[in-house]
Amino acid sequence: MSKTYYDPADQRKFGSITEWSEELGEKFFEYYNKVFEEGALSAREKSLIALAVAHVKQCPYCIDAYTKDGLQRGITKEEMMEAVHVGAAIESGATLVHGVQMMNKYNKLSM
Amino acid sequence: MPTQSLKRRNSDLANPIRQLEYLSGGIFADGELPTFRESLKKYDLGELKPGKLEILQINLGYMCNQVCEHCHVDAGPDRKEIMTRETMEQCLEVLRSTGAHTLDLTGGAPEMNPNFRWFVEEANRIGVQDLIVRSNLTIINANKKYYDLPDFFKENKVHVVSSMPHWTRGKTDKQRGEGVFDRSIQALKALNERGYGMPENDLKLDLVYNPAGAFLPANQQDMEKDFKKALLEDFGIHFNQLFAITNLPISRFLEYLIASENYEDYMYSLVEAFNPGAAARVMCTNTISIGWDGYLYDCDFNQMLDLKVKHPIKHISEYREDLLKDRDIIISQHCYGCTAGAGSSCQGTVA
Ligand code: SF4
Ligand code: SF4
Numbered sequence: 001m002s003k004t005y006y007d008p009a010d011q012r013k014f015g016s017i018t019e020w021s022e023e024l025g026e027k028f029f030e031y032y033n034k035v036f037e038e039g040a041l042s043a044r045e046k047s048l049i050a051l052a053v054a055h056v057k058q059c060p061y062c063i064d065a066y067t068k069d070g071l072q073r074g075i076t077k078e079e080m081m082e083a084v085h086v087g088a089a090i091e092s093g094a095t096l097v098h099g100v101q102m103m104n105k106y107n108k109l110s111m
Numbered sequence: 112m113p114t115q116s117l118k119r120r121n122s123d124l125a126n127p128i129r130q131l132e133y134l135s136g137g138i139f140a141d142g143e144l145p146t147f148r149e150s151l152k153k154y155d156l157g158e159l160k161p162g163k164l165e166i167l168q169i170n171l172g173y174m175c176n177q178v179c180e181h182c183h184v185d186a187g188p189d190r191k192e193i194m195t196r197e198t199m200e201q202c203l204e205v206l207r208s209t210g211a212h213t214l215d216l217t218g219g220a221p222e223m224n225p226n227f228r229w230f231v232e233e234a235n236r237i238g239v240q241d242l243i244v245r246s247n248l249t250i251i252n253a254n255k256k257y258y259d260l261p262d263f264f265k266e267n268k269v270h271v272v273s274s275m276p277h278w279t280r281g282k283t284d285k286q287r288g289e290g291v292f293d294r295s296i297q298a299l300k301a302l303n304e305r306g307y308g309m310p311e312n313d314l315k316l317d318l319v320y321n322p323a324g325a326f327l328p329a330n331q332q333d334m335e336k337d338f339k340k341a342l343l344e345d346f347g348i349h350f351n352q353l354f355a356i357t358n359l360p361i362s363r364f365l366e367y368l369i370a371s372e373n374y375e376d377y378m379y380s381l382v383e384a385f386n387p388g389a390a391a392r393v394m395c396t397n398t399i400s401i402g403w404d405g406y407l408y409d410c411d412f413n414q415m416l417d418l419k420v421k422h423p424i425k426h427i428s429e430y431r432e433d434l435l436k437d438r439d440i441i442i443s444q445h446c447y448g449c450t451a452g453a454g455s456s457c458q459g460t461v462a
Binding site for chain 1 (some may be wrong): 322326328329379
């Protein structure tokens with residue numbers, strides 16, 4: 001069997017991080033679950049934000065988890081793809097805005 | 112999307128024994144996941160036992176005008192199993208003698224049974240409180256002889272419960288077949304016109320939502336809000352309640368899970384979402400399911416797995432509520448579909 005760094009089955013074991021540090025693990029999961037509850041933002045909106053961030057972080061576990069979460073909530077594939085574009089736009093914007101730094105440096109170094 | 116039943120295709124999974132083996136093997140055999148029995152035990156729930164009989168659910172036959180991908184009945188136009196009038200008479204006798212307040216007619220498409228209308232009228236004469244017909248909607252415009260079904264339903268104060276997997280055309284057609292969405296919308300409009308599902312009218316029209324894939328339904332109230340808003344805004348359609356039903360891993364849905372390599376993940380999701388509160392109220396505790404040939408089952412799912420009640424009385428012709436009450440309900444890993452999250456039954460969530 002070929003080994004890879006990511007194994008889809010590891011996602012189900014996420015909870016086991018608590019075993020090696022119970023207090024911190026439990027605090028993390030308590031916080032995590034609280035964050036996704038219905039609040040000023042709806043649980044649906046939070047799910048879409050999570051999906052966008054999952055793509056920006058390129059976390060395969062989170063992408064799987066929040067695609068499924070979205071399907072469960074009746075979020076359409078068009079909505080999901082738009083959320084991914086929001087992530088991508090911010091990410092490319094963050095790259096491009098550094099172009100100003102390059103321009104500044106270029107101008108400073110040039111006569 | 113399969114266009115024929117598992118049975119017609121001679122699929123290995125058409126055999127319920129194969130399905131049960133599958134549900135007891137793999138991750139459940141090697142202890143990776145607890146069996147349903149172990150989960151019940153963990154919460155001191157012991158054996159599942161029937162309580163007072165409230166609902167008589169009768170399968171009038173496996174014939175259907177559709178061949179939906181997720182169908183747990185493995186129904187389709189090629190299925191010939193159909194309930195006879197004689198068996199229907201025995202069902203009516205039981206309806207008379209028990210205090211069951213609800214008669215729930217299902218199939219296939221129950222309307223395709225040639226004695227369907229006679230049966231509904233007789234049941235009404237006995238005076239059942241709630242007479243449910245599980246109609247797939249497209250039957251209404253499938254053939255001229257069904258065009259007047261909305262009027263028939265109205266005259267007999269039938270409570271119509273219909274499946275509607277999503278409020279968008281693409282998702283519905285993918286799961287249930289080309290054109291099903293538009294024809295379902297037409298049928299819903301015809302029912303609304305007769306007063307069904309309209310505010311301040313007591314003709315009830317409920318919709319059933321099953322997820323179109325290997326995931327669990329979201330919160331029933333939230334989905335109802337979304338469905339109501341979308342169907343009203345886009346099509347001017349009204350309905351009463353939405354039942355969010357979990358797909359159980361049997362029959363064609365099991366085939367889909369295995370073929371799409373979603374089986375293990377799906378079982379993990381169900382087991383993780385096990386809710387002891389829902390387990391105490393699963394539908395086999397207040398319902399009995401009667402097959403097209405009159406055999407008795409704990410529920411419609413056990414019927415499809417050919418698990419007849421665990422009791423010497425196995426047929427409607429010998430029905431005795433007082434004796435049948437003592438039986439243990441037959442369980443396997445498919446039961447996790449009834450206990451996930453808020454639970455799932457033919458009447459929606461249970462917890
Ligand atoms: S309409 Fe219902 S009974 Fe008919 S194939 Fe679809 S799910 Fe099965
Ligand atoms: S599948 Fe049937 S027997 Fe099992 S819990 Fe559900 S209703 Fe009861």
